[in-house]
Amino acid sequence: MLQQHLRAHTGEKPYECPWQNCGKRYSRLENLKTHVRKHTGERPYRCTSCDSAFTNASDRSKHVERVHGGKKRYRCTDCQCAYTDPSSLRKHILNAHGQMEWIAYKNRRQNERQNCFLINE
Incomplete structure (x- = not known):
């Protein structure tokens, strides 16, 4: 946890995308895993209200709030x-x-x- 926090200050990004010619790097392993899903097309986070699927839980939550619920402010x-x-x-x-x-x-x-x-x- 502390190591991750320190990377925010040092800019260290030890996790590199393994896909050829991509070159993206991340400070957190979880962010790399989410990124790799864009290459593979994997979308394990499914909306329970429609057919939409997402590479990460955060995007699914935003979708649910924006499309299926929430106040229209x-x-x-x-x-x-x-x-x-x-x-x-x-x-x-x-x-x-x-x-x-x-x-x-x-x-x-x-x-x-x-x-x-x-x-x-």
């Missing part, structure tokens, strides 16, 4: 659509309302953040 200000993650909202705004509306949305969010800082000063 990211709302479109032009229509009633809501999403569980910001990238889905961005895609919606661009596809449904166009690039200019996306720029307007980003500007509104930026102004909200600036106003929040002013209120809290």
